[in-house]
Amino acid sequence: MAKFIVDGNRRLQGEVDLQGAKNSALPIISATLLCSGESVIHCCPIISDINASIQILRYLGCSAKLSDHTLIVDSKDMNRCDIPENLMNEMRSSIVFLGAIIARKGKAKLYFPGGCELGPRPIDLHLSALRKMGVIIDERYGLITCRVKDKLHGAKIALPFPSVGATENIILSAVLAKGTTIISNAAREPEIVDLCDYLVKCGAEIYGAGESTIYIYGVDNLTPTVHTIIPDRIVASTLMAASAVTGGELILNGIISSHLDGVIPLFEEAGCNIKVRNSKLKIDSPNRLKPFKSVRTMPYPGFPTDAQAVMMSVATVAKGTTVFVENIFESRYRHVEDLTRLGANIKVANKVAVVEGVDRLFGAKVVAKELRGAAALVVASLKAEGRTEIEGIKYLERGYEDLEVVLSSLGANIRKV
Ligand SMILES: CC(=O)N[C@H]1[C@@H](OP(=O)(O)OP(=O)(O)OC[C@H]2O[C@@H](n3ccc(=O)[nH]c3=O)[C@H](O)[C@@H]2O)O[C@H](CO)[C@@H](O)[C@@H]1O
Numbered sequence: 001m002a003k004f005i006v007d008g009n010r011r012l013q014g015e016v017d018l019q020g021a022k023n024s025a026l027p028i029i030s031a032t033l034l035c036s037g038e039s040v041i042h043c044c045p046i047i048s049d050i051n052a053s054i055q056i057l058r059y060l061g062c063s064a065k066l067s068d069h070t071l072i073v074d075s076k077d078m079n080r081c082d083i084p085e086n087l088m089n090e091m092r093s094s095i096v097f098l099g100a101i102i103a104r105k106g107k108a109k110l111y112f113p114g115g116c117e118l119g120p121r122p123i124d125l126h127l128s129a130l131r132k133m134g135v136i137i138d139e140r141y142g143l144i145t146c147r148v149k150d151k152l153h154g155a156k157i158a159l160p161f162p163s164v165g166a167t168e169n170i171i172l173s174a175v176l177a178k179g180t181t182i183i184s185n186a187a188r189e190p191e192i193v194d195l196c197d198y199l200v201k202c203g204a205e206i207y208g209a210g211e212s213t214i215y216i217y218g219v220d221n222l223t224p225t226v227h228t229i230i231p232d233r234i235v236a237s238t239l240m241a242a243s244a245v246t247g248g249e250l251i252l253n254g255i256i257s258s259h260l261d262g263v264i265p266l267f268e269e270a271g272c273n274i275k276v277r278n279s280k281l282k283i284d285s286p287n288r289l290k291p292f293k294s295v296r297t298m299p300y301p302g303f304p305t306d307a308q309a310v311m312m313s314v315a316t317v318a319k320g321t322t323v324f325v326e327n328i329f330e331s332r333y334r335h336v337e338d339l340t341r342l343g344a345n346i347k348v349a350n351k352v353a354v355v356e357g358v359d360r361l362f363g364a365k366v367v368a369k370e371l372r373g374a375a376a377l378v379v380a381s382l383k384a385e386g387r388t389e390i391e392g393i394k395y396l397e398r399g400y401e402d403l404e405v406v407l408s409s410l411g412a413n414i415r416k417v
């Protein structure tokens with residue numbers, strides 16, 4: 001089992017290029033099933049979730065080749081409409097193959113998805129929307145069997161919560177459905193916009209992506225295209241957090257600053273000086289950070305739940321108290337126990353965590369339990385005095401490409417063993 005060894009308390013300094021967004025690449029990869037032929041996806045991050053998606057594409061009969069961050073998918077020979085349990089278990093995003101397979105084949109047989117445990121992650125909103133669009137669904141023994149009686153048809157779908165995955169599955173099924181689909185209370189994340197941009201380039205008719213109401217007019221077919229994945233705003237937040245805890249100076253290349261609107265003001269509250277020019281962001285951090293006023297996770301454009309854990313690592317060494325409220329997932333404080341092991345002072349009660357900043361953190365052996373919790377441990381370990389060993393790196397590798405190499409290039413003493 002791979003682990004990180006980190007000798008902390010070194011100031012980070014330097015410049016890095018941002019990787020492509022995992023949460024954008026994954027639904028776009030499943031969307032390649034909708035255009036029979038060769039799609040070219042640039043800036044694809046090299047991470048284990050992308051590898052899992054490639055395995056699913058190949059199982060379905062498509063060819064998929066990832067080389068130098070460009071993924072070429074040819075879906076013309078797609079000849080299956082099922083995904084086996086082991087591949088579904090690899091990641092949460094396996095579920096966004098559902099909408100695309102149904103749209104392309106009129107039937108699908110999938111298991112419930114796996115992925116990081118953050119509390120219950122039902123897919124009831126995905127399934128009830130598909131039912132409204134004419135899909136007959138049987139759920140038994142963890143298997144979801146779907147078939148379309150006649151043709152997939154558009155529908156008016158009001159989501160009770162702006163679920164990212166449900167919005168993506170509805171879009172994927174609606175682009176080739178007969179008639180109009182209107183999604184109200186749709187998720188507004190930049191990754192939804194990127195998926196829609198890709199589909200529109202393929203010939204889909206989608207209006208309102210990035211807003212709460214999305215209109216999709218079904219078309220007869222889509223043609224493959226070339227697309228570049230947007231930069232990863234959560235990796236950007238993680239690197240900013242890593243730099244901030246060490247009092248460092250970091251330049252991030254390739255950002256879209258509006259995607260960081262929920263995050264940048266918090267770093268400024270903490271006393272960091274941030275300058276943005278075009279796609280470059282520079283963050284200079286003081287030796288001692290101030291606490292955040294509060295960190296409350298919300299659907300986009302609010303503060304992203306995926307950046308909560310790394311911001312908590314920043315708060316552990318601020319001079320004062322920060323209150324966190326996790327509003328999206330029931331169990332997204334699993335990193336707290338290990339941060340405490342490094343010397344952090346954190347109390348959790350249900351969705352609230354209160355972090356009293358401490359003067360120093362100290363290296364220890366810790367075990368990551370999920371993706372962003374793993375990133376939070378890496379951030380804290382960079383500040384900790386002495387050696388930290390972080391197990392559970394496989395979770396980190398779901399979403400971060402060569403994080404230890406990136407951090408080493410900034411002066412961190414971190415290695416994978
Ligand atoms: C691959 C990907 O893009 N993952 C992101 C996506 O996950 P994901 O798409 O799974 O997240 P959702 O937006 O669907 O989930 C948010 C909340 O809605 C609930 N819910 C969701 C669907 C449903 O059918 N029923 C239901 O109750 C979930 O349990 C959760 O409490 O958005 C999350 C919220 O921004 C991010 O943390 C994940 O990184």
Ligand SMILES: C=C(OP(=O)(O)O)C(=O)O
Nearest residue numbers: 092093115116306371372
């Ligand atoms: C929770 C995440 O991903 P997933 O939905 O794929 O588990 C994440 O990216 O932080």
